[in-house]
Amino acid sequence: MIIHVVKPGESLFTIGNLYGVPPFKIADDNELTDPSKLVVGQTLVIIEGTRMHEIVSGESLYSIARQYGVTVQAILEANPQITSPTVIYPGQVITIPPRTKKLGEIEINGYAFPNIDMEVLRKTLPYLTYLSIFSYEVKADGTLTPIEDEELIKAAREAGVAPLIVITNLEPGGGFSSDIARSVLSNEEVQETLINNIINTLEAKNYYGLDIDFEYIYPEDRELYNDFLRNVRSRLEPMGYTVTTAIAPKTSADQQGVVYEGHDYPVHGALADHVVIMTYEWGYTFGPPLAVAPINEVEKVINYALTEIPSQKILMGVPNYGYDWTLPYTPGTAAKTVTNTGAVNLAGDVGAAIQYDQKSQSPFFNYYDSEGKQHVVWFEDARSIDAKSKLAARKDLGGLSYWTVNKYFPQNWLVVDSLFDIKKLI
Secondary structure, eight states, rough: OEEEEEOOOOOOHHHHHHTTHHHHHHHHHOOSTTTTTOOOTTTTEOOOOOOEEOOOOOOOOOHHHHHHHHOOHHHHHHTOOOOOOOOOTTOOOEEEOSSSOOOEEEEEEEOOOOTTHHHHHHHHHHGGGGGEEEEEEEOOSSOOOOOOHHHHHHHHHHHHEEEEEEEEEOOOOBBOOOHHHHHHTTTTHHHHHHHHHHHHHHHHTTTTTTEHHHHHOOOGGGGHHHHHHHHHHHHHHHGEEEEEEEOOOSSTTTOOOOOTOOOOHHHHHHOOOOEEEEOOOSSSTTTOOSEEEEEEEEHHHHHHTTTSSSGGGGGEEEESOOEEEEEEEOOOOOOOOEEEEEEEHHHHHHTOOOOOETTTEEEEEEOOTTTEEEEEEEEHHHHHHHHHHHHHHHTOSSEEEEEEOSSOOOOHHHHHHHHHOOOOOO
């Protein structure tokens, strides 16, 4: 895998010639909507694949390795018939391996809404370990608001992906409710009703496990939430169901705020099979323009998490979206959500060059709209996904978790698939 950043005057033809890869393959791999319209600063993922090379007189394995950007050792591993690196001959055909070496096995979780386009889901499932279907809303009496999830569960299982039921304390048509969480966590009878409803749904719908996404828990209810997790774990573990929790991105145990205080990292790390850390939303809808998941801030969260949670239980959150802010930013105004591919298309439409912030490891661009208002767009590209993936590998994390997979981002999966073997459980 090569991540190429488009320069002024380049075309798919010149880029293909540069790497010895047919232009149509680059267009197909990256699913370019208009291959003739490249954007300066846009990333293209070049998948070289395995190539064959016929040795000519005067060549050595060293010169061949330099030509293809691989190591002599990688060539030897791909060609066990070569018994000595100094013994090769003209006319001999050898295999040239891809220059990207896998970093190991990883688990990938993807959150999906029930209204996901089924073709998008089918294209995504080969890259997932878990599909977390969002969400069954918990009511104050412990009942669950049903969703149409049967088709997603069936598709997931057919693809060897483990479907997880997601429960939330979301209000109908609203945000996360601290009061709904309290009504469940503070009442043993309601809690028992909820757990029974969870088990009934797990069994009836053929789910693999449970994903609990309770947010904005009152700080004083933290221990009640911990007890709820203990209760859930004790009921589900003997039945063979897994338990995953989603938690806020904290950098210390005593971080203040209702978003953070209700989530007890050590308890989640001890009880859950996996912990999804929501490492995104530094740049958010009603906030100032920022990278959505700046790598420097994400790493601070992961460094703290590793002091409290076993590394292999951590699924690091990755955003599959960006934001478009109108400038100058006015507090209280809303940014517009954009897809990562949509951001590149927008840059092309407005004639903007995409830039890359090294500190946050995130792409962005500025433009003026038809009314003369300035905008800034922050999003994700192949470089930022590569940086996040390699951070997860360096920290020996269990995997990554995407919010959400409802929109297909081909470059993400090209990068992840090049770097990792994706674990399947069923």
